[in-house]
Amino acid sequence: MGKLLKKEMKLSASALSYIFLAFALMTLIPGYPILMGSFFIVFGIFQSVQRCRENNDVVYSALLPVAKCDVVRAKYAFAVLIEGCGFVLMTALTLLRMTVLADSPVYRTNVMMNANFVYLGFVLLVFGVFNLVFLGGFFRTAYYFGKPFIAFLVVFFVTVGIAEALHHIPGLEAVNAFGFTEMPLQLAFLAGGAAAFVLLTTFSQAASIRHFEKIDL
Numbered sequence: 001m002g003k004l005l006k007k008e009m010k011l012s013a014s015a016l017s018y019i020f021l022a023f024a025l026m027t028l029i030p031g032y033p034i035l036m037g038s039f040f041i042v043f044g045i046f047q048s049v050q051r052c053r054e055n056n057d058v059v060y061s062a063l064l065p066v067a068k069c070d071v072v073r074a075k076y077a078f079a080v081l082i083e084g085c086g087f088v089l090m091t092a093l094t095l096l097r098m099t100v101l102a103d104s105p106v107y108r109t110n111v112m113m114n115a116n117f118v119y120l121g122f123v124l125l126v127f128g129v130f131n132l133v134f135l136g137g138f139f140r141t142a143y144y145f146g147k148p149f150i151a152f153l154v155v156f157f158v159t160v161g162i163a164e165a166l167h168h169i170p171g172l173e174a175v176n177a178f179g180f181t182e183m184p185l186q187l188a189f190l191a192g193g194a195a196a197f198v199l200l201t202t203f204s205q206a207a208s209i210r211h212f213e214k215i216d217l
Helices: 002-012 015-028 036-054 057-063 068-098 117-138 146-166 183-214
Strands: none
Touching: 002 036, 002 057, 002 068, 015 036, 015 068, 036 057, 036 068, 036 117, 036 146, 057 068, 068 117, 068 183, 117 146, 117 183
C-alpha cells in the first residue's frame, strides 16, 4: 500500500495537484467567496485523475501484483493527502485571520463568509463531497470522469451558496463570528465537517472498491 501511494505521488499525480495547494491563500481574500479555494485544491486532484485516465494508469496499476482494492485505496489515500495538506494550510491562514488580522477593517466590513472554524468545517464538507461524488463516480467505470465532475460542481456551488447565505439569515449571524467568539458554535460546525468528511470518504471508498472489483479491465 505504501509503495502504491508513492507511485501515485511520484508517477501518477499531475504537478497541478501540488501547485494548486497555493489556492489555500484565497482564505485571505476579503470580499470573495473564500470556499473557492477548496474547489481549486480538489480541481488539482481532478487533473491527476484525468492524467491517470489518459495514461492508462488504472489498468497499469491493476496489472501489478497487488489487490484491486489496494489500487482504489491508493487513489483515495493520495486524494486525502492533498486535501489534508490543503486543510492544514487553510487552517494556518484562518488562525492568522482570527488573531493578528481579526480587527482588520477589510475583514470587518466584509459581507462575505468570514474565515473561522465554521469556514474550516465547510472546507472539510467540500472535500468529503468531492470524494463521494467525483471519486466515487469515477470508480463506477474507472474511465469516465466528466459526469461525476459536473455532478460535483453542482453540489459544490449549492454548498457555497448555503455557506455564504447562512450568516445573512436572521438569528444565524453568529456563524460569521470574528476571532474566537462563539466558540461552541464554531467548534460544532468544525466537528460536523470533520465527521462528514470521514463518513463520506469512508463510504465512497468502500463503494468504489465494490465497483472496481466488478469491472473487467
